[in-house]
Amino acid sequence: MKYVFEDGRDFAIKMDSNDSLAHFRDRFYLNEGEIYMDGNSLGLCSKDAEKSLFRVLEEWKTLGINCWTKSEKQLFLYQDYLGELLSPLLNARKDEVTVHANTTINIHTAIGTFYHPTEEKYKILVDDLNFPTDRYAVDGQLKLKGLDPDKCIKIVKSRDGKLINENDFIDAMTSDVFMILLPSVLYRSGQLLNMELITKEAHKRDIIIGWDLCHSIGAVPHDFKKINPDFAIWCNYKYLNGGPGASAGLYINKKHFDKPAGLPGWHGNVKETQFQLNYEFDKASNAGGWQSGTQNILSMAPLEGSLKMYEEAGIKNLREKSLKLTAYLRYLTENKLKKYDFVIGTPYDDEIRGGHLALEHDDAIRINEALKAQKVIPDFRYPNVIRFAPVPLYLRFEDMYELVERIIDIMENKKYELYENKIETIA
Ligand SMILES: Cc1ncc(COP(=O)(O)O)c(C=O)c1O
Structure with missing residues (x-):
């Protein structure tokens, strides 16, 4: 097994403290408390840009x-x-x-x-x-x-x-x-x-x-x-x-x-x-x-x-972190979200996957809406896919941990039921 991950927030924090790219996050405009997972649709603004x-x-x-x-x-x-x-x-x-x-x-x-x-x-x-x-x-x-x-x-x-x-x-x-x-x-x-x-x-x-x-x-x-x-x-x-x-x-x-x-x-x-x-x-x-x-x-x-x-930052370093972050999100999904009927739609091997993770669910539209209310920015793609992009320049391992915690909250408390099965103009 290429990646060895552990449960718990402490592990995510430890991964972040060992991350040589972590400082780039400070150069981006991020909203307090928000987890921006949509960098594969529109990347965030940096101070450099x-x-x-x-x-x-x-x-x-x-x-x-x-x-x-x-x-x-x-x-x-x-x-x-x-x-x-x-x-x-x-x-x-x-x-x-x-x-x-x-x-x-x-x-x-x-x-x-x-x-x-x-x-x-x-x-x-x-x-x-x-x-x-x-x-x-x-x-x-x-x-x-x-x-x-x-x-x-x-x-x-x-x-x-x-x-x-x-x-x-x-x-x-x-x-x-x-x-x-x-x-x-x-x-x-x-x-x-x-x-x-x-x-x-x-x-x-x-x-x-x-x-x-x-x-x-x-x-x-x-x-x-x-x-x-x-x-x-x-x-x-x-x-x-x-x-x-x-x-x-x-x-x-x-x-x-x-x-x-x-x-x-x-x-x-x-x-x-x-x-x-x-x-x-x-x-x-x-x-x-x-x-x-x-x-x-x-x-x-x-x-x-x-x-x-x-x-x-170096594209090779960014790819390495992106693969690790994505694999960590997949690990958390497999361990904590499978019981809510999420299916991972992205190939498993590093060599055949890009920079995002696709989660499929029959209720993807409503879950996507509930995520926005929980200060997560995901995106929905027809017919049943929520895409998450763990962008290595501005996201942390702890963000992946927190994202999954917010999804658990939505699923446990059926918060998605508050929403209609209908998407906005830009999902
Ligand atoms: C694979 C792919 N090609 C093209 C586009 C659209 O490109 P543009 O709006 O720059 O013409 C997108 C937009 O998301 C895309 O995902």
Whole structure:
């Protein structure tokens, strides 16, 4: 057994006192008495993120138009700088990463860039558990090309509605498949896919492959020098704490730098000649070539502070603590919550799980509401999943202990019965 845990609050406190990352918690804005378990949906604001945002705001205030070139980090090139700060989380080259728009738009630009179907090879392979926006974007791109999504999308169905079997996916890589879009971590169950294996198998068959890293970036270290995918997209507002609507991430493998961008725009032009405003587009030969219009600087600025914090903490250390915290929460769930009919929906092994734990329950909607009343911030996902993200930068072992105590109180005293079986707009 890899982890050895003990019962009782004292054990949790002891774990916290031995935690070399514990001090990062003080750099976040946390509400007194609240246990924030929703960092896989919207990460918390840190003082570091606030500071970089305020600095950029000040630069706009004092420099006006000159903020583009005379600011501390030239805002004209800010997306490249943030790409550099992001690149260690992927183990990618600095010039392969940029920050642009949102995840959905980045899927549009990636498909626009890479999808050039022929009569024989035209299908886009997807799974049936990915977040819906990815499918909307795939459908939309196919329709723009005058193609029928029902004919061009090939869906690999999960066997149990929770997990994806990698072999089913590999078997579906037939000669008519042109491209693959898959999530690295499934947003409901938290399963982490074997990206290296799937990418290798896709490339053996001459299939372009891109990954949606929304639920792994900042939670799981990636080795893109080894995995070598064609592209990847992700949001920066979950584990990376970039703030609501933070500009998203885009990785383009260097081998594709000469390809035309799917959604070209003037900020993708070579920087030296961009302001010559020629009608001939001279695309930059780095991921920045996939920029479209003027970048959303104020939606990027918090990321600077936040990513520097990641650099300081180290993604490997964060993963280690996240796995330990999640395993501890699972241990407490197995020992204390099973009698209330909770089922753990997340895979057991470290190698195949991301940064959250999914608890399934027939009364999940009402329990989720009761948790909010107990100052726990969880989130609910249809049909019966409550997700908890033990984020290592700002959560403690004692928080996991206290969370389970609050759930016991809700279940013992049937506090969930006070709520309707209906969710709010944002669950
Ligand atoms: C897997 C996945 N992809 C995409 C998105 C949405 O991305 P965006 O709103 O940045 O377009 C989410 C949001 O939760 C997600 O979980």
